[in-house]
Amino acid sequence: MSIPCFVILQILVTCEGLVAYAYFSQKGCDPIASQQISNPNQIIPYLVTDLLTGVPGITGLYLSALCSASLSTISSLLSSISAVTSEDFIRPRFKKASEKTLTQLSKLIVVFAGVVCIGIAIMISKVQGPMGQIADSILGAVSGPMAAVFLLSIFVRCTTRKGLYSSVVVGACFGIWLSLGYNFSPGRLQSPILPLGPTEKCILYHNTSLPLNNCTLCERMRTCL
Template sequence: MVGYLMMFFITIPLFYPLQITSVYEYLQMRHESQRVRQMFMWLGNVVSLLYAGIVTFGAAIGMEGVTGISAWIYVVVLTSIAVVYTSIGGIKAVVVTDVVQGVIMIAMIFAVLIYGCIRVGGLSTVIEINWPKGRLRVFDFDPNPLKRHTFWTLVIGDGWMCAAIIFSPPLVQRLNSVRSIGDARKVAAMSIPAFVIVQILIMCEGLVAYAYFSQKGCDPIASKQISNPNQIIPYLVTDLFLDVPGISGLYLAALCSASLSSISSQLGSISAVTSEDFIRPRLKVASEKKLTQFSKLIVVLAGVVCIGIAILISKVKGPMGQITGSILGAVQGPMTCVFLLSIFVRCTTRKGIYTSIVVGVCFDLYTRGR
């Protein structure tokens, strides 16, 4: 909520009046340096590509758990579909498909929660099974920063993660595309409770899964029924709805929706910022048609890189949420701090920006590597 409130009070008042396509253009305006803008553009593209690759692999490994078909087939198919409709339809296609995909995802989450609670014996049973295991312990005030889930790591860590989102090119592009600054504020205001509700639903899905398998006396990973922790929910769906035809297919649609939504957003963003920050300054006499063709080519190239990153991510063990936070945070954290410095500290200089980003990224990579 703190992160999204920052969007309401910082992102919209700052970026909407500027009506810029690339959020990194602000850094050029602030520091009067094309080099600063392009450095952050490339760092931002790295983050977007990593995120797209992680999401693609996460969905693919989940679908592999449902169908038994190799994850690599899904990686190639999902990325190809996202590349086609993003390059043809642009941001409008991305936004419209995101709405449809979001409805499918939320409907499937509710289906798993409701039917899972019924099969377990009710919400009270889910709580009774999870409570003794500490899975509902919210207020763990252990100050150890290396412990994954405590009050401090969640509030501070997730707060900075959401702060990073408010400076992401896809978000700024979408906010700038609405009709007025008042509409942009309405979008931000609605997104706060929506985000909180969706996060709670997803966490509840995990509690239902734990209760369900605990009642069955079965650990799907220990029993070798699945090989990856990211396949737990897909496996739950196939087992839970074994006698209900069509639900596994709907769940596959929800997984595809989640993946396509994220991939298309990132590919569209990469194309837009690369065209504005890198291509346009070098081809000043090029027509809009030519620039559009370059944008479509960038989407295709980014899709190919996304597939390669998904292959690399398959070598990293652990839940997708933890992988995402660990890898992306190393770059997103320092970038977010640079934006905040540029906005709120008048004496910030170009040398200070270069120093802070290098030190921040190196320190973050070192600590995460340990």
């Protein structure tokens, strides 16, 4: 059921990119070539800001909807991580722990996971590749070991719990290492991109500051301080 939704999403994203490229090419001011933005992932917010500037409230509505959708998804994920960690890892090992203690530990797990997410977001902001490609590489690094756990449990009867845990840890570390090398290595292979659009119609603002000389005339106009 998710495959048709994924295909529709990819078609919409592709059309969105084509519209942005055609708009800035016809306008004669490519924001990447003119260095108005530093990362290609900033092109859609910049397009909305540039295209809907004359309509009051639409730009703020778009940015607020984008932020609210991101925050709602992230908050749900953080709550899920906290619940799974406390119920599957902490409660079985500390059976005498009270509900108050487990609640406090769950809150600490949420804070720790939030700090990790902020660090990952800062790190990803430095990557120049497409956002979809970055997300696919991260999901591939994690989903591969999880799929291996299910396959190993189904086809190998002599599998033990320690073997499953060790395979997940080793597979995740190897996948994360490949993902980091793919996204951050200076010698990585990059897919060719479309040529940048024209910039002859760009309106760039330059701010030049000149020092002012302040001269005070005395009564006899003999000295100038």
